[in-house]
Amino acid sequence: MKLKQFIAVAFTTLCLGAGTSRAQPVELTFANALSLPQVEPYQRAVDEFNAANPDIKVKMINTPWVEYWQQRRVDTASGKLPDVWLFVPGFGAEWLYGNKLLPLNKYTDADPTINLPDANQTMLKYMTLNGKLYGIGYDFNGQVVYYNPKLFDEAGVAYPKDGWTTDDLATAARTISKKLNGNGRKVWGFAGASAEWVFEGWFRGFNSRMITDDGKYGANNEGGAQTISFFMDMIKDGVMPIPDQKDPNAQAQSLFIGGTAAMALGVGHATYIFSDAGVDFGIARLPVGPAGQVGTGLGGAYVISADTRYPDAAYKFLAYITSGPVLAKVVTTGVPARTSAWGKLSDRMTEFAGKVQGFEPFNAVKGSFQVMDIQKRVLSEVWNGSKDVPAGLAQIATEADAALAKAAAK
Known part of the structure; x- marks a missing residue:
């Protein structure tokens, strides 16, 4: 009888332990090609996201510009593209036109907080192909x-x-x-x-x-x-x-x-x-x-790989890293691709940003x-x-x- 009671208690304890233990967080890779002064604000933003979302762990990878695109080709050949990554028109055209990116419409259509009217429309136009949105801008430029x-x-x-x-x-x-x-x-x-x-x-x-x-x-x-x-x-x-x-x-x-x-x-x-x-x-x-x-506009965006294992988590992070409050902190050398993020720009940069609104995207x-x-x-x-x-x-x-x-x- 004692043996049976021991087994029953042990089994119950095991089951309770399994039910109350915390699942391992989803791990996402976030690839960038940042200059040295940009790394710290981006890493701080990633750390804040991880702290607020214990079920997701984002690891940022930063690579020099030239090597960055070479590495993305290696990743593509091996089927291991990052979950969320920096994308620039022209340089990234082979991935946009090659069906390597995840369409975002399913997520943005159901996301009441994404506020796409606040996003730079030039970049949204460029990142839309055959009616599908594949990325959200982080900065933009024009002449x-x-x-x-x-x-x-x-x-x-x-x-x-x-x-x-x-x-x-x-x-x-x-x-x-x-x-x-x-x-x-x-x-x-x-x-x-x-x-x-x-x-x-x-x-x-x-x-x-x-x-x-x-x-x-x-x-x-x-x-x-x-x-x-x-x-x-x-x-x-x-x-x-x-x-x-x-x-x-x-x-x-x-x-x-x-x-x-x-x-x-x-x-x-x-x-x-x-x-x-x-x-x-x-x-x-x-x-x-x-x-x-x-007037032609251009800028950078963040995208999600089509073969990511965790599309829901990847979208949650992409929406965060391209939100107005975050772009206001991380875009330190240009114009953030959300109007709501212009608050920290100098008066002259705000003036410049207003002058390049409505430009057509470069056909990159x-x-x-x-x-x-x-x-x-x-x-x-x-x-x-x-x-x-x-x-x-x-x-x-x-x-x-x-x-x-x-x-x-x-």
């Missing part, structure tokens, strides 16, 4: 016109206003150069024409495209020629310097800081650069072209970065006058279409 109020005042030219046109920009640049040049003084009315992703916005403003929706070079046409000619005419008139082949952005910034360029094209980080340099500047939204508002398909390299190389010959506009666009189209087709076939 604006920075202008020097002192030079505008000296030349008696009105400051740029929202709704100004490409003709208004060219007229202001020519007027300033004409009035302020002479007696050994050289003032460029305008500087900066990068052949990178921002240039698609200018093409769109002239009713053209850098990369079409079907993945081909779309600027070898009248609109594309008008776009290039818009800048070429200012170069020929001595109003705009020939863009530096290596770094036209740095060239424009240097001239602007030195007070020898009245206007300079630039993206968000130029706001920091000019502020730190003590330069007085204004920020203008890009002008309206013949076909409408120019597989091969788009090769197209930028081709365009940059060939346009350098157009800018310096060794190749005319039609010949340059024809060459870009031939090389770009081949690069896009090759990338798409991989």
Whole structure:
């Protein structure tokens, strides 16, 4: 009898112990490519999430930028992509178009707290493919016109206003150069024409495209020629310097800081650069072209791997890490991709952020970065006058279409 009682007690104790023991937490990997100053705020956010969600344990992995994308390809080949990971359009196109990401609609449609209207709409557009949402942005960027109020005042030219046109920009640049040049003084009315992703916005403003929706070079046409000619005419008139082949952005910034360029094209980080340099500047939204508002936006997002073992937990973390309160803490070098997270931005960065709202997403398909390299190389010959506009666009189209087709076939 005693033996039977012992067995019964032991069995009961075992069962109670099994029923009251805590299940092991779900483990998620969170992959990033952060610079050193960004690591601490992100790790702190991860720690806070883990503390608030004992049933989930998130481990952050940080890899240098170049190695990051190489590692994602290794992960893909081995079937071990991270659960939640940093995604940037263009670099990540092969995963977006290759069905490697988890659609989020099932979760966002049922989540009353996700507040997608608060999220950057440019990034939501880019991360939506065939009606399915695959990621939520964490930051975003775009191009604006920075202008020097002192030079505008000296030349008696009105400051740029929202709704100004490409003709208004060219007229202001020519007027300033004409009035302020002479007696050994050289003032460029305008500087900066990068052949990178921002240039698609200018093409769109002239009713053209850098990369079409079907993945081909779309600027070898009248609109594309008008776009290039818009800048070429200012170069020929001595109003705009020939863009530096290596770094036209740095060239424009240097001239602007030195007070020898009245206007300079630039993206968000130029706001920091000019502020730190003590330069007085204004920020203008890009002008309206013949076909409408120019402007292309781009940024980063977080995505979930399609083969994650824990989609529910992964979505819970993704919604957290892309929420307004968290983005306000972790995005320290740009503009958070939620309007509610702008509270800690400087006044100038908030102004910049407002100027790039509503931009169209850059069509960053597989091969788009090769197209930028081709365009940059060939346009350098157009800018310096060794190749005319039609010949340059024809060459870009031939090389770009081949690069896009090759990338798409991989």
